[in-house]
Amino acid sequence: MRLLLFATADGPVSQNLSVFSPASPSGEAIRGLFILVLAITGGIFLVVEGVLVYSLLRNRRRVAAGEAEPPQVYGSMPIEIAWTAAPLLIVFVLFLVTARTEWEVRPGPDDRPPPGSQPLYVTVIGRQWWWEYVYESYDGREWHVTTANELHVPASDDGAPRPVYLTLKSADVVHSFWVPRLGGKTDLIPGRVNKMWFQTAERGLFLGQCAEYCGTQHAKMLIRVVVDEPAEFERWLANEAKPAVEDPSAAAGKKAFLAQSCVNCHAVRGTAARGTYAPDLTHVMSRQTLASGIVPNTPDELRRWLADPQQVKFGCLMPAFQLSDQDLDLIVSYLRTLR
Amino acid sequence: MSIAAPELTTERRPLSAALHEWVVTVDHKKIGVMYVVMAIAFLLVGGLEAVLIRVQLLWPRADFLPPVTFNQFFTLHGTTMVFFVGMPILIGIANYLVPLQVGARDMAFPRLNALGFWVTLFGGLLVYASFFMPGGPPSMGWFAYAPLTEKTFARGPGVDCWALGLIVSGVGTVAAGVNFIATILTMRAPGMKLRQVPFFTWTILGTSIQILVALPPLTAALIMLMLDRHAGAHFFDPQAGGSAYLWQHLFWFFGHPEVYILVLPAFGMISEVIPVFSRKVLFGYEFMALATMAIVFISLGVWAHHMFTVGMSRTLDMWFAGASFLVAIPTGIKMFNWLATLYGGKLVMKSPMLFALGFLSMFLIGGLTGVILACAAVDFQLHDTYFVVGHFHWVLIGGTLFGVFAGIHYWYPKVTGRMLSERLAKWQFWLLFIGFILTFAPMHVAGVLGMPRRIYTYEPDRGWAIWNQLATLGAFIQVPSYLIFAINLVWSLWKGKPAGDDPWDAWTLEWATTSPPPPYNFESNPVVRSRRPLWDLKHPDDPDWKYE
Numbered sequence: 001m002r003l004l005l006f007a008t009a010d011g012p013v014s015q016n017l018s019v020f021s022p023a024s025p026s027g028e029a030i031r032g033l034f035i036l037v038l039a040i041t042g043g044i045f046l047v048v049e050g051v052l053v054y055s056l057l058r059n060r061r062r063v064a065a066g067e068a069e070p071p072q073v074y075g076s077m078p079i080e081i082a083w084t085a086a087p088l089l090i091v092f093v094l095f096l097v098t099a100r101t102e103w104e105v106r107p108g109p110d111d112r113p114p115p116g117s118q119p120l121y122v123t124v125i126g127r128q129w130w131w132e133y134v135y136e137s138y139d140g141r142e143w144h145v146t147t148a149n150e151l152h153v154p155a156s157d158d159g160a161p162r163p164v165y166l167t168l169k170s171a172d173v174v175h176s177f178w179v180p181r182l183g184g185k186t187d188l189i190p191g192r193v194n195k196m197w198f199q200t201a202e203r204g205l206f207l208g209q210c211a212e213y214c215g216t217q218h219a220k221m222l223i224r225v226v227v228d229e230p231a232e233f234e235r236w237l238a239n240e241a242k243p244a245v246e247d248p249s250a251a252a253g254k255k256a257f258l259a260q261s262c263v264n265c266h267a268v269r270g271t272a273a274r275g276t277y278a279p280d281l282t283h284v285m286s287r288q289t290l291a292s293g294i295v296p297n298t299p300d301e302l303r304r305w306l307a308d309p310q311q312v313k314f315g316c317l318m319p320a321f322q323l324s325d326q327d328l329d330l331i332v333s334y335l336r337t338l339r
Numbered sequence: 340m341s342i343a344a345p346e347l348t349t350e351r352r353p354l355s356a357a358l359h360e361w362v363v364t365v366d367h368k369k370i371g372v373m374y375v376v377m378a379i380a381f382l383l384v385g386g387l388e389a390v391l392i393r394v395q396l397l398w399p400r401a402d403f404l405p406p407v408t409f410n411q412f413f414t415l416h417g418t419t420m421v422f423f424v425g426m427p428i429l430i431g432i433a434n435y436l437v438p439l440q441v442g443a444r445d446m447a448f449p450r451l452n453a454l455g456f457w458v459t460l461f462g463g464l465l466v467y468a469s470f471f472m473p474g475g476p477p478s479m480g481w482f483a484y485a486p487l488t489e490k491t492f493a494r495g496p497g498v499d500c501w502a503l504g505l506i507v508s509g510v511g512t513v514a515a516g517v518n519f520i521a522t523i524l525t526m527r528a529p530g531m532k533l534r535q536v537p538f539f540t541w542t543i544l545g546t547s548i549q550i551l552v553a554l555p556p557l558t559a560a561l562i563m564l565m566l567d568r569h570a571g572a573h574f575f576d577p578q579a580g581g582s583a584y585l586w587q588h589l590f591w592f593f594g595h596p597e598v599y600i601l602v603l604p605a606f607g608m609i610s611e612v613i614p615v616f617s618r619k620v621l622f623g624y625e626f627m628a629l630a631t632m633a634i635v636f637i638s639l640g641v642w643a644h645h646m647f648t649v650g651m652s653r654t655l656d657m658w659f660a661g662a663s664f665l666v667a668i669p670t671g672i673k674m675f676n677w678l679a680t681l682y683g684g685k686l687v688m689k690s691p692m693l694f695a696l697g698f699l700s701m702f703l704i705g706g707l708t709g710v711i712l713a714c715a716a717v718d719f720q721l722h723d724t725y726f727v728v729g730h731f732h733w734v735l736i737g738g739t740l741f742g743v744f745a746g747i748h749y750w751y752p753k754v755t756g757r758m759l760s761e762r763l764a765k766w767q768f769w770l771l772f773i774g775f776i777l778t779f780a781p782m783h784v785a786g787v788l789g790m791p792r793r794i795y796t797y798e799p800d801r802g803w804a805i806w807n808q809l810a811t812l813g814a815f816i817q818v819p820s821y822l823i824f825a826i827n828l829v830w831s832l833w834k835g836k837p838a839g840d841d842p843w844d845a846w847t848l849e850w851a852t853t854s855p856p857p858p859y860n861f862e863s864n865p866v867v868r869s870r871r872p873l874w875d876l877k878h879p880d881d882p883d884w885k886y887e
Contacts, residue, residue, distance in 0.1 A: 059685060
């Protein structure tokens with residue numbers, strides 16, 4: 001189908017989020033079932049609609065009123081049985097294939113990663129209107145690293161599967177994690193823990209967004225999954241685990257940042273900012289976008305966001321703090337060092 | 340065979356007397372008309388909300404409607420169309436027709452009937468009163484998933500107006516269900532066995548059973564929600580031990596039978612129109628009736644196919660997928676029986692038949708996309724996308740609305756004594772048919788390309804813009820069709836050709852009295868021996884009761 005093209009500096013290039021372009025085993029299994037049921041329903045459509053059109057063309061009354069009524073046919077038991085049995089058979093087949101696909105794509109409670117794999121476990125916490133990711137473990141080693149809005153995962157290879165297991169939780173209302181090319185969606189329901197998994201051999205950027213209405217900015221709760229080379233992924237993860245960069249040239253900016261109420265909500269590991277309510281900013285410059293995917297991560301956009309988040313994402317839970325221009329510049333310069 | 344027309348009074352009554360008569364009436368015919376007029380008024384309001392939504396979605400990142408307003412509009416649009424258009428229009432048509440079709444003088448409980456209408460109207464007004472409340476109308480979507488509806492996330496009284504409005508109108512709906520069951524079971528004309536009622540009446544019996552089972556859980560859930568919001572309860576509030584998941588089960592236990600409540604009466608109307616306009620008896624009445632009851636019962640067990648992505652066990656997923664596949668079978672049987680009725684008939688292409696054929700061709704497609712969605716694993720991709728929006732509008736408009744238009748064009752002469760304009764009806768039909776296909780077919784594509792529901796805008800690089808633009812164009816083509824319909828209804832009251840008792844040469848009892856019927860419906864109790872009493876009278880040498 002359509003080629004996956006990366007965004008260039010010139011502006012948005014068409015991204016592919018088609019269900020018919022799967023890049024993962026579960027996506028492929030679903031597409032297979034989808035094509036089968038489309039073929040079956042398409043066939044039924046052609047036959048039934050064909051009979052309808054045929055009757056229409058053949059039986060339009062052309063003679064004036066007053067002629068005899070056509071033969072009255074009250075019913076036929078054999079015909080009724082036939083057209084009950086045939087759909088029953090079709091439905092039975094569909095049921096079996098659907099069941100097989102269900103077991104293929106949804107993890108069971110006792111499922112373990114296949115032997116020889118390097119599984120990644122991430123806890124996803126849905127929040128109005130951004131995504132918190134806690135990297136629990138990779139390839140058996142525990143990490144427990146918190147980040148936000150960009151989900152990096154390692155690519156799988158033949159003989160070296162790297163499945164990603166997501167544990168889905170919500171801090172507020174119902175959300176749904178959906179990246180079409182990686183498979184189906186699963187909801188994040190407060191008070192409940194759901195699990196899903198995917199893996200892919202395709203390197204690059206996969207887009208999705210929240211797929212359960214969750215309030216004002218549901219439309220802007222975008223998902224970005226970055227599938228890295230395994231070595232690149234490990235470098236990224238190791239960096240995310242480190243505390244924040246201490247750049248002496250940004251000392252004034254750091255002071256300005258810590259003097260504001262940012263620390264109440266945000267965390268920058270290694271500093272006094274230990275808030276758990278808003279996206280972790282320790283390595284915010286490692287992300288390509290801000291505000292869960294809706295603006296590029298550039299100094300201008302960062303400044304615009306800080307000046308008044310409500311202008312960028314009306315209704316979001318970060319108020320405008322009426323910062324002075326000087327404070328804005330200082331804080332932006334500090335945040336820009338958090339690679 | 341006609342009966343003497345009632346004496347017409349020649350003195351003019353003051354308008355206030357006429358209005359008073361309508362307000363205090365317990366006559367099922369007047370109540371039926373009021374239900375339909377109410378539904379058409381709300382249809383225009385809900386339609387306006389839809390058009391504004393479609394304009395906002397014309398371009399990526401458009402700012403025609405701010406996010407909160409958009410979210411309020413899709414909430415109101417869904418709520419209005421389901422509760423204040425769909426159900427009232429069907430209950431209204433049934434109210435008018437069922438006593439006539441069974442040969443009765445009125446419904447079993449005329450005062451309850453009037454109560455039902457007025458509380459339904461009042462419920463609708465309550466919901467719209469939210470416009471005058473701080474915070475305005477609610478914005479949580481018409482299925483109101485908890486905990487978005489809790490005070491934490493919805494502080495203003497919009498949600499309260501919504502919940503109270505639905506509690507109140509739910510009382511009216513249940514009252515109508517009770518009334519229909521009582522009337523159909525106990526007030527049929529002498530000789531009319533239950534298995535001889537006109538098919539529309541049979542579908543109303545089935546619908547009423549669904550109403551009795553499905554509405555009370557919704558009412559209970561709404562009361563629980565109000566207790567959460569105002570009395571310190573925690574039914575749906577996970578932060579205090581409640582369950583957001585419980586709301587979904589309660590809501591969909593109502594919500595799925597609800598959509599069959601919306602479509603079964605349309606099946607009934609189609610089953611009246613197709614035989615008359617093919618000049619043939621309905622093929623396989625017994626199997627159609629059984630299939631109806633099969634739908635009534637199976638549809639009570641499919642509700643969690645709206646919840647395939649909430650993380651139920653795989654076994655539960657398959658139960659609901661299996662039941663959803665099963666319910667497609669009786670629906671298919673009905674489709675085949677309608678086609679068998681058409682086949683070999685002499686088709687009269689008047690407006691009721693146009694809409695009936697539109698129904699047949701379109702409902703088939705909507706039913707088939709439903710089968711696609713019933714494949715649980717496919718639903719993991721398509722759930723909560725525009726594919727679903729396309730599907731349910733296809734069955735609700737292609738099914739319910741086309742059925743309703745067929746019924747209204749068929750029975751308008753009986754209600755008013757005048758024929759509708761065929762010319763206006765044809766314009767309405769073709770604009771609606773083309774516009775509706777253009778609006779909702781592209782939505783299936785957008786869904787497959789990854790577009791979720793209920794988003795007030797979308798990113799420019801997704802490739803969704805063109806499908807949205809086609810859909811909006813289709814909406815603009817539909818708009819004049821509704822206006823033409825409204826004009827036709829009003830204009831024909833004065834200028835329509837006089838209809839007489841039986842303009843379509845039909846076969847059920849309502850055509851055996853005047854158009855409009857006198858207040859007491861029939862001058863003398865008709866005696867019935869078959870499903871088509873007027874066929875028997877018109878064909879004494881070849882009556883139905885010889886073959887049933």
